[in-house]
Amino acid sequence: MKPALLAALLVTAAFPASLMAQDLGAPIGDDAPVETTATDASQAQAEEGISFTVTDESAWQDIGIAIPAFATDRERATPANEAGTGALGREVARVITANLRNNGLFKPVGPDSLPQPGFTQITAPAFPTWSGQGAEMLVHGYVRARDDGRLVVGCYLYDVALQSELVREGWVVAPADWRRAAHKCSDLIFSRLTGESPFFDSRIAYIAETGPKDRRVKRLAVMDSDGANHRFLTLGSATALTPRYSPDYSKILYLSYVDGNPRIYVYDIGTGKQTLVTENRNPTIAPRWSPDGKHILYSMAVAGNTDIYRVPATGGASIKLTDNPGIDVGGSYSPDGTKIVFESDRSGSQQCYVMDADGKNQKRISFFGGRCATPEWSPRGDQIAFTRIAGDFNVAVMNTGGGNMRVLTRGWQDEAPTWAPNGRIIQFFRTERNTGRSGIWQVDLTGQNERRLPTPVDASDPAWGPIRP
Amino acid sequence: MNTKLATILLLASATGLAACSKKAPEVLPPAPTDTAQPTQPAMPAQPSGAQPGTQAHFAQAVGSSTTIYFDTDRYNVDSQDAAALQAQAQYFARFPQVTFTIEGHADERGTREYNLALGERRANSAKAYLVSLGVDANRISVVSYGKERPVALASNEAAYAQNRRAASVIIN
Numbered sequence: 001m002k003p004a005l006l007a008a009l010l011v012t013a014a015f016p017a018s019l020m021a022q023d024l025g026a027p028i029g030d031d032a033p034v035e036t037t038a039t040d041a042s043q044a045q046a047e048e049g050i051s052f053t054v055t056d057e058s059a060w061q062d063i064g065i066a067i068p069a070f071a072t073d074r075e076r077a078t079p080a081n082e083a084g085t086g087a088l089g090r091e092v093a094r095v096i097t098a099n100l101r102n103n104g105l106f107k108p109v110g111p112d113s114l115p116q117p118g119f120t121q122i123t124a125p126a127f128p129t130w131s132g133q134g135a136e137m138l139v140h141g142y143v144r145a146r147d148d149g150r151l152v153v154g155c156y157l158y159d160v161a162l163q164s165e166l167v168r169e170g171w172v173v174a175p176a177d178w179r180r181a182a183h184k185c186s187d188l189i190f191s192r193l194t195g196e197s198p199f200f201d202s203r204i205a206y207i208a209e210t211g212p213k214d215r216r217v218k219r220l221a222v223m224d225s226d227g228a229n230h231r232f233l234t235l236g237s238a239t240a241l242t243p244r245y246s247p248d249y250s251k252i253l254y255l256s257y258v259d260g261n262p263r264i265y266v267y268d269i270g271t272g273k274q275t276l277v278t279e280n281r282n283p284t285i286a287p288r289w290s291p292d293g294k295h296i297l298y299s300m301a302v303a304g305n306t307d308i309y310r311v312p313a314t315g316g317a318s319i320k321l322t323d324n325p326g327i328d329v330g331g332s333y334s335p336d337g338t339k340i341v342f343e344s345d346r347s348g349s350q351q352c353y354v355m356d357a358d359g360k361n362q363k364r365i366s367f368f369g370g371r372c373a374t375p376e377w378s379p380r381g382d383q384i385a386f387t388r389i390a391g392d393f394n395v396a397v398m399n400t401g402g403g404n405m406r407v408l409t410r411g412w413q414d415e416a417p418t419w420a421p422n423g424r425i426i427q428f429f430r431t432e433r434n435t436g437r438s439g440i441w442q443v444d445l446t447g448q449n450e451r452r453l454p455t456p457v458d459a460s461d462p463a464w465g466p467i468r469p
Numbered sequence: 470m471n472t473k474l475a476t477i478l479l480l481a482s483a484t485g486l487a488a489c490s491k492k493a494p495e496v497l498p499p500a501p502t503d504t505a506q507p508t509q510p511a512m513p514a515q516p517s518g519a520q521p522g523t524q525a526h527f528a529q530a531v532g533s534s535t536t537i538y539f540d541t542d543r544y545n546v547d548s549q550d551a552a553a554l555q556a557q558a559q560y561f562a563r564f565p566q567v568t569f570t571i572e573g574h575a576d577e578r579g580t581r582e583y584n585l586a587l588g589e590r591r592a593n594s595a596k597a598y599l600v601s602l603g604v605d606a607n608r609i610s611v612v613s614y615g616k617e618r619p620v621a622l623a624s625n626e627a628a629y630a631q632n633r634r635a636a637s638v639i640i641n
Contacts, residue, residue, distance in 0.1 A: 262613060304589055
């Protein structure tokens with residue numbers, strides 16, 4: 001307690017009082033949508049490509065994808081890369097290669113071990129060269145700096161054996177957003193080859209952790225889905241926990257001890273201002289957005305008993321959804337907004353329950369032994385991920401009726417799953433025994449391709465936002 | 470502010486040393502200080518060394534009873550907890566100007582949000598018991614830290630048992 005206070009005082013000295021009052025760093029500004037453009041590398045119209053369908057997951061793993069450096073029509077200076085648009089084209093291809101490699105479904109070969117195509121080849125690939133490399137799929141693209149300073153990035157996917165174009169798209173981005181074009185291209189390729197919804201162009205809010213186990217500093221932080229564009233949003237003088245991005249990325253809900261008590265704040269990313277989720281003297285925890293962003297769920301303890309409430313995101317009166325002497329906490333909406341899955345210990349231990357969005361028809365769904373905590377409804381609607389506590393803590397999924405439970409991870413303490421926007425991948429945080437050190441991990445729905453996400457410091461409470469517009 | 474904190478820290482460590490050298494009193498009121506350091510001038514009816522209304526003074530007076538402990542996932546006050554809370558209640562009756570916070574905690578073997586709710590329940594359980602013993606509810610604040618502030622750092626049952634606690638902390 002006292003060392004934490006002293007640390008807080010030290011931090012105070014370094015920042016203006018107005019910022020310190022809310023433990024907030026400088027705002028990072030609004031999130032603008034990426035403009036889609038016609039790919040203008042060629043006058044040629046896209047022909048109807050031959051349909052390419054993946055019928056079996058095992059088939060994907062053998063797909064060799066060549067991703068050479070993106071070309072540029074004319075070498076120009078850009079704030080996105082000090083070496084110019086040509087070097088930027090290579091970086092874009094590297095980002096796409098890393099994306100496709102890290103999700104485990106593809107075996108991409110990146111620009112550093114491939115020949116570099118010229119600008120005119122982007123729409124007329126040298127297919128014999130690429131089939132000679134053993135590539136089945138070929139990604140081509142270009143980067144062009146417009147006179148207004150913005151960048152046009154074109155992205156093409158070819159089937160090498162069929163020598164045909166499968167899909168193409170282009171985007172206009174500010175130089176600072178060049179990685180988003182690489183993520184959009186990754187999403188285009190991923191979706192075309194798997195039939196799944198995109199997920200790369202998305203962000204993650206989480207808690208960055210530093211310091212010893214009994215004096216852990218916990219800061220609100222955000223990053224892109226691949227760990228790039230990392231930012232700390234709070235200074236660390238107050239413990240921050242459990243963030244959630246709003247569906248439009250304009251706000252983050254999170255818990256802060258900034259006034260000494262656990263309370264939920266709504267942080268506006270554009271203005272850098274934050275407000276209490278509800279004007280109330282009671283502690284509020286476990287914030288969640290409704291899928292349309294119009295409502296917020298929070299849990300509030302009154303005289304020691306925690307129940308779940310709903311409040312309009314714009315403020316106003318709260319409605320109490322659960323009324324039970326047990327701990328009712330959390331809550332995650334079905335994607336259509338009609339139901340909420342939450343956890344309660346009303347039966348004597350933490351179990352998962354589903355209720356209507358107005359709190360009616362509360363029904364326990366977890367009956368497989370052990371405890372069920374932190375349930376999160378898949379964005380696809382068909383599955384619920386949760387923390388299964390049966391000795392160790394592991395991430396598991398079940399269907400919305402509580403059936404077909406499958407444990408996906410085997411750590412000592414894996415908790416708090418969050419879904420990728422396409423409902424195929426789950427992130428969670430894993431805590432080490434004894435040291436208390438934590439990191440964000442992800443695993444796919446088959447339980448395969450488990451990997452740790454790179455973060456600058458220890459990390460917990462990941463919250464994956466939706467696909468960006 | 471810094472000086473004051475430093476003072477508290479010094480007093481707290483002094484108390485810690487004292488608690489090592491002799492057994493802390495179990496029950497209030499403590500006897501006049503014939504067992505304290507002989508060079509210390511006796512302050513009748515009060516523990517020596519700390520100002521009344523400080524955490525150090527409270528800890529000197531009630532010893533380990535500043536904190537009560539809970540079983541896994543439980544928040545009930547058992548007979549051992551009741552004895553500790555009775556010692557606290559006597560202290561708070563003796564020093565009616567003192568206000569304090571009950572900090573509720575959980576062990577690390579729980580999910581983060583549930584543990585925040587559980588710590589809240591434990592702190593309120595301790596508060597309700599103190600109120601039933603006559604301590605004015607307006608003197609008691611409550612805060613839950615869930616599993617965020619462990620005192621015992623190992624990952625084993627002995628450490629968890631120390632971390633499942635409600636600690637009374639003097640405010641001023």
